[in-house]
Amino acid sequence: MLSFEHKLRVEYHHTDQMGIVHHSNYIKFFEAARTEWLRAAGLTYAEMERRGVMMPIVDVQIKYRQPAYYDEMLSITTSVRELPMARMTFYYEVRGEDGRDVASGMTTLGFIDSVTRRPQRVPQWLMEVLERM
Numbered sequence: 001m002l003s004f005e006h007k008l009r010v011e012y013h014h015t016d017q018m019g020i021v022h023h024s025n026y027i028k029f030f031e032a033a034r035t036e037w038l039r040a041a042g043l044t045y046a047e048m049e050r051r052g053v054m055m056p057i058v059d060v061q062i063k064y065r066q067p068a069y070y071d072e073m074l075s076i077t078t079s080v081r082e083l084p085m086a087r088m089t090f091y092y093e094v095r096g097e098d099g100r101d102v103a104s105g106m107t108t109l110g111f112i113d114s115v116t117r118r119p120q121r122v123p124q125w126l127m128e129v130l131e132r133m
Contacts, residue, residue, distance in 0.1 A: 002133040003079040004040045006033040010072045021068040027060055030092050030107055033076040037090070041133055043126070053123055055109040058087065062105035066096070073097045083130055084122045086111060 014025045038044060048055070068074055077093045087110050094103040111120050122130075 002037070002041055003077060004033070004037040006036045006076045006078065008032060008074045008076060010068055010070055010074060012070055015070045019070040023062070023064060026062050026064075026094070026103055026105065027107075029074065029076055029094065030060075030078075030090070030105060033078040033092060034090050034107065037078040037080075042129060048126070049114055051123070051125070052114045053120075053126065054112050054114045054117075055088070056112060057107050058110045059108040060105065061107075062103060064103050065101045066103075068094070068096055068102045074102065080130075083127065084111070086119060086121050088122070 008029055010021055014021050014028075016022050035045060038048075045055075074097070075095045077095075079091050080088065081091060082089070087108050089106055089108045092103075092105045092107075093101075094105075096102050111122055112118060113120050
C-alpha cells in the first residue's frame, strides 16, 4: 500500500527546556503525517466526515530511539500495510535531518458513524480508494 513521507520542522513549542522534542508531541506529528497520507491518497478527513465517517484513535504505540531537537527538520514516513476491516492501522518511522532513527510507532483508528457514534466497517467507497493505492 501507499507509503508517504511528510516533512515537519520542530518548533519551539514542541520542545522542553532542553530543546528536545517532548514525548507527547510525537502523537501530534503522527496525526499530521497521517492527515497528509490521506490527502496523498485522494482523501481528507473533512470529506470523510461529510460522508458520515469518523476515525477515532483506539491505540497508540511509540518507540523512542534518539532525541529530536528544536528547529530540526524531521521526516515522517507513514504507511498502511493491510486493508482495513473495522479498524485501520498506520505505521510511522521518524528520522532526523541527518537520517538517524528518532522514533517509530503506530496508531490504530476505528471507523464510526458520525451520527450514531457506533462502530462500523470500513465504507465501500473508502475501500475502493484504498484498493487503488
